[in-house]
Each structure stands twice: as structure tokens, then as C-alpha cells.
Amino acid sequence: MKRYLISFFMVIVLSAGAFAQTTLQPIAEVKLTARAPITLGQLKTRVSALEKELGRKMTVEERKQTLDGLINEKLIVQAAEKDGIKIMDSEVNNYFNEYVSSQLRRQVTETDFAQLIKENTNMSLDEYMKAQNGMTLAEFKNFLRTQLTAQAYVMQKKQKELQSIASPSDDQIRSYYEVNKQSFVQPDIVQLFLVVAPKENKAGAAKKTIEDIQKKLTANIKATTEIRTKSQEKNSAYQAGELFVSKTELAAEQLGMPMEELLKIFKMKTGEVSPVIETGANYQCFVVLEKKDAKILGLSDVVEPGGNISLYEYIKKMVIMQRQNEALNNALVSVTNDLRKAENFKILQTGADFDKTLSW
Known part of the structure; x- marks a missing residue:
């Protein structure tokens, strides 16, 4: 079964910043296999992240629930370690790549992402991660490892239930489409043939390469076939291929250009060749x-231009994913209830004193 995020955990966690003395104060303790304190600082970190997501300050009761969540998290991780569940570094790295790719909506590696961050922000990946969520790359990967460890434990304990999830019927898929048809809108799309020559240490040569190709394309648009073929040769000085671009803010962001510049591309005519464009790296x-107008997709239409997954198959997979996530969360609750015994944890404050501690 493909791994899915457990909603119990958050992917992005903000750092607590400078630690006051009180942030080191233990407010709970997990002791399933070893004594592991939960500090006020750890709770503040989680609450801060949740409050940012909610857009408001959490109540004392909500903060108590958040502490319960941290306790449950540590209980499951300790139980997983007790059962010998170990997540390899390669699994964490692959999961990180999947996470980043899902955010960018295209497949990238950690190296690709680091290069993209460098080009657009002039920051290292470590600096960027720290600025975005308060964690270095190593700290973020350690958090992902915790997620994967807990998830593996739940799936091991509830394997039978998680493997017995039924696929939606044809009628269910078509009903889902009819109810949500207005959501399946494909924006205006333009298909480009893009040629890129990296600068590396040969900026002058890269510029000359693209200038020559731009002249060739201007003279004869059918030269795309020859240009594509040569780009695949060993030690080629450039890359070339098709690219589908949507008329959306997200597409502009992914391409690293203002929306105004993206709109200029959509105003170009079919067969028109762009001038030579210089970026920081190429x-x-x-x-x-080709240019395609926006439309509501039918069940037989492909979800992504140039792809081969129909909307029908996409909905089928989406419904299965929803059912898997629901089953996984139900399994998480069941496993947590089994572990949450008085001898396995302790909240160190009660009553008015506890409420005061949580009223920062």
C-alpha cells in the first residue's frame, strides 16, 4: 500500500525560536520503553504551527488536546522502536523528494530542488528550509522519519483492515464526477517546445548555442524534430522538449516569472518563436x-496535458486514497487507544496551575 500522511502529524513545524528558561520545563512524560519528557517549549512549537494554520489563537482546551497529540505521537514511536521498526535513510530521502515534488507539481530530486532554490532565492537548501519552517534540512528529515516510523507501526498492527479497502464502483465514480464536475476545470494551456543551454562555466558558448537554435526555429519551425534529436546525443550542449504551461499564478511561480510575463506567452501566436531569454543558470x-482554451474536463479527458491518466482513473484513485486515509486514521486511533494507558504516560500538572501554564 502506498504511504499516506497520518493527519495526526504535521509536515511543517515551526521552530520555537529563542528558548526562555520556562520552555525547558517538562509538562508531561512518556515512559512506554524509556522516559521521554515533553517540554513546554515542544508544546509551544506545535501550538505555534497550529495557530498559524488556524489563523487564530488556540484556547487552553485546544492546547491540552495538542499536548495529548504529542503524547500519542511519542507513545507510537516508542512502540514502533520496541517492535524493531527502523526507517532507512534512503526511505526518508525518497519521501522528502516525493514531498517536494508534490509541492512543485513536477518530479524533482533533492539536488534539483536545491538548485531551484539557489536560482530563485540565492539561498542554500538548508537556509531555505530554516527560513520556511524553522528547521534545518537534517531536522526536517528527522521529523519525516518520525512520521514514517509511526505510519509503519500502524500499518503493521492493522494490516488486515488496511488491505481490505474496496475500490469504488463505476456508478460511484460517475456520481462523484457529477457532484464535483465544477471542480474539474482545466485552465487555458499553452504547449511549448523549450530549448535550454546551461551556462555552467561556458556562458558565452551557451548563449551562442541558443542564438543559433533560435534563428533555425525562426526560419523553419519544423526544425524542432532535428533539434530534439540532437539534444539527446551524448555531451549535447542543450536540452529540448515539450512543456505544457497553465495560465495560473502557480504556473508563474513554478517558472520563476511574474504573472505579467506568463500572460505575454499566452498572447503569442501558434508557431511564434520567442527571443533568446537569459536566466541566472541558462x-x-x-x-x-499549441494553445488550448479552458474547459470542464470530461471523464475520458486526460488530467494533465501530455499525460495518459484519464479523469475517470484519477477520480477512482482519489476515492481509494480518501478511503485509505480514513482507514489509516481510524487505525491510528485504535492503536493509540491501546497504548494510552496510565502506566505509559503522565501529565505533570493539573487544575488551575496547568491552565495557567498553558495560558501564554
Whole structure:
């Protein structure tokens, strides 16, 4: 079964910043296999992240529930370690790549992501991660390891239930589409033939390469076939291929350009060749191959231009994923209830004193 996020955990956690003496104060303790304190600082970190997501300050009762969540998290991780569950570094790295790719909506590796961050922000990946969520790359990966460990434990304990999830019927898929049809809108799309020559240590040569290709395309748009073939040769000085671009703010962000610049591309005519474009890392040019108007997708339409997954299959997979997530969360509750015994944890404050501690 594909791994899915357990909603009990948060992927992004903010750092607590400078620690006051009180942040080191233990307010709870987990002791399933070893004594592990939960400090006020750890709770403040989680509450801070949740409050940012909610857009408001949490109540004392909500903060108590958040502390319960931290206790449950540590109980499950200790139980997983007791059962010998160990997550390899390669699994964490792959999961990180999947996470980043899902955010960018295209497949990238950690190296690709680091290069993209460098080009757009002039920051290292470590600096960027710290600025975005208060954790270094190593700290963030350690958090992912905790997620994967807990998830593996739940799936091991509830394997039978999680493997018996039924696929939606044809009628259910079609009913889902009819109810949510207005959500399946494909925006205006332009298909480009993009040619990119990396600068590396040869900026002058890269510029000359793209200038020559731009002239060739301007003279004959059918030269795309030859240009694509040569880009696949060993030691080619450039890369070339098709690219589908949506008329959306997200697409502009992913391309690293203002929305105004993206709109200029959509105003170009089919067959029109761009001028030579310089970025921090390369020179490039493109040809507009095709333009498609926005529309509501039918069940037989492909979800992504140039892809091969129909909306019908997409909905089927989405419903299965929803059912899996629901089953996984139900399994999480069941496993947590089994572990949450008085001898396995302790909250160190009660009553008015506890409420006062949580009223920062």
C-alpha cells in the first residue's frame, strides 16, 4: 500500500525560536520503553504551527488536546522502536523528494530542488528550509522519519483492515464526477517546445548555442524534430522538449516569472518563436506549438496535458486514497487507544496551575 500522511502529524513545524528558561520545563512524560519528557517549549512549537494554520489563537482546551497529540505521537514511536521498526535513510530521502515534488507539481530530486532554490532565492537548501519552517534540512528529515516510523507501526498492527479497502464502483465514480464536475476545470494551456543551454562555466558558448537554435526555429519551425534529436546525443550542449504551461499564478511561480510575463506567452501566436531569454543558470528560447482554451474536463479527458491518466482513473484513485486515509486514521486511533494507558504516560500538572501554564 502506498504511504499516506497520518493527519495526526504535521509536515511543517515551526521552530520555537529563542528558548526562555520556562520552555525547558517538562509538562508531561512518556515512559512506554524509556522516559521521554515533553517540554513546554515542544508544546509551544506545535501550538505555534497550529495557530498559524488556524489563523487564530488556540484556547487552553485546544492546547491540552495538542499536548495529548504529542503524547500519542511519542507513545507510537516508542512502540514502533520496541517492535524493531527502523526507517532507512534512503526511505526518508525518497519521501522528502516525493514531498517536494508534490509541492512543485513536477518530479524533482533533492539536488534539483536545491538548485531551484539557489536560482530563485540565492539561498542554500538548508537556509531555505530554516527560513520556511524553522528547521534545518537534517531536522526536517528527522521529523519525516518520525512520521514514517509511526505510519509503519500502524500499518503493521492493522494490516488486515488496511488491505481490505474496496475500490469504488463505476456508478460511484460517475456520481462523484457529477457532484464535483465544477471542480474539474482545466485552465487555458499553452504547449511549448523549450530549448535550454546551461551556462555552467561556458556562458558565452551557451548563449551562442541558443542564438543559433533560435534563428533555425525562426526560419523553419519544423526544425524542432532535428533539434530534439540532437539534444539527446551524448555531451549535447542543450536540452529540448515539450512543456505544457497553465495560465495560473502557480504556473508563474513554478517558472520563476511574474504573472505579467506568463500572460505575454499566452498572447503569442501558434508557431511564434520567442527571443533568446537569459536566466541566472541558462539561456533558452521556445516555440508556441499549441494553445488550448479552458474547459470542464470530461471523464475520458486526460488530467494533465501530455499525460495518459484519464479523469475517470484519477477520480477512482482519489476515492481509494480518501478511503485509505480514513482507514489509516481510524487505525491510528485504535492503536493509540491501546497504548494510552496510565502506566505509559503522565501529565505533570493539573487544575488551575496547568491552565495557567498553558495560558501564554
